[in-house]
Amino acid sequence: MLPWLICGALTLAVLVLLVKFWLLRRSLDEIARQLGERLTQDTNSPIFLSTRDAHARRLAAELNIHLKELRRQRQRFQQGDTELKNAITNISHDLRTPLTAIQGYLDLLEREEQPENTRRYLDSIQNRMEAMTRLTEELFRYSLAADLPELKLEPVDLRRCLEESLVSFYAAMTQRGITPNISLPNTPVVRVLDSSAVSRIFGNIISNALKYSDGDFSAALDSRGTVAFFNSARGLDPVSAGKLFDRFYTVETGQGSTGLGLSIARLLTERLGGTIQAEYREERLYLTVSFPNPDHPL
Numbered sequence: 001m002l003p004w005l006i007c008g009a010l011t012l013a014v015l016v017l018l019v020k021f022w023l024l025r026r027s028l029d030e031i032a033r034q035l036g037e038r039l040t041q042d043t044n045s046p047i048f049l050s051t052r053d054a055h056a057r058r059l060a061a062e063l064n065i066h067l068k069e070l071r072r073q074r075q076r077f078q079q080g081d082t083e084l085k086n087a088i089t090n091i092s093h094d095l096r097t098p099l100t101a102i103q104g105y106l107d108l109l110e111r112e113e114q115p116e117n118t119r120r121y122l123d124s125i126q127n128r129m130e131a132m133t134r135l136t137e138e139l140f141r142y143s144l145a146a147d148l149p150e151l152k153l154e155p156v157d158l159r160r161c162l163e164e165s166l167v168s169f170y171a172a173m174t175q176r177g178i179t180p181n182i183s184l185p186n187t188p189v190v191r192v193l194d195s196s197a198v199s200r201i202f203g204n205i206i207s208n209a210l211k212y213s214d215g216d217f218s219a220a221l222d223s224r225g226t227v228a229f230f231n232s233a234r235g236l237d238p239v240s241a242g243k244l245f246d247r248f249y250t251v252e253t254g255q256g257s258t259g260l261g262l263s264i265a266r267l268l269t270e271r272l273g274g275t276i277q278a279e280y281r282e283e284r285l286y287l288t289v290s291f292p293n294p295d296h297p298l
């Protein structure tokens with residue numbers, strides 16, 4: 001009789017442990033699921049457990065405390081980020097009026113007879129004015145790009161968009177004596193993107209390439225949605241090439257550069273779900289933008 005009682009007690013104990021293990025596992029699954037939702041969604045709802053297990057509820061309570069602090073920090077960051085973007089937009093907008101007025105006075109002075117020294121000084125002022133104007137415009141554009149509320153997604157032919165971007169820089173290339181080497185597929189490469197954002201990306205990359213080019217420029221698009229831009233750039237090195245996407249980063253060869261063009265290109269590319277990277281090898285700079293087909297990823 002005693003052995004049967006012992007077996008029964010052990011069986012009951014095992015069943016109780018199995019039930020507690022199952023309840024604990026269910027509680028942990030609930031915590032994991034709700035924690036993932038709270039981290040990805042903007043909600044004030046705490047983690048709620050259906051079980052009454054004291055240890056699981058204590059864990060949920062601790063997580064709720066940290067989630068509350070995380071939400072507070074996130075709201076503080078978002079508020080500060082919004083204020084910074086608004087400040088940049090307002091400052092860049094306010095700078096336009098005096099810069100335009102100064103440019104007007106410089107244009108008037110250019111028409112007057114000036115001594116050689118005065119002419120040299122005016123040329124220096126003009127160069128600085130153009131640099132300030134470019135910086136102001138880039139600050140304004142960056143604030144708009146960083147605060148872009150919604151992209152207008154539609155079918156975009158990357159081949160056509162690249163052709164139009166290259167044509168817009170034809171005069172700049174001709175002025176520098178650059179004959180571009182272009183390789184395009186025979187058929188359209190269509191992706192669901194924002195056409196204006198893609199044009200902005202291509203334009204900023206081409207503009208950057210012309211700054212650092214030693215006299216050549218190439219662009220190649222393949223059927224997978226990858227565009228490669230490359231040119232000789234002996235003034236760069238692997239370290240500086242890796243920093244080209246950093247905001248406000250410039251190198252000595254990029255005279256007049258604001259350091260925002262490629263930063264904006266990266267921001268827009270990531271918003272569109274693409275990738276962008278820079279590589280420097282054998283004294284050549286390679287900038288690659290990829291918009292893979294969701295149905296057939298790279």
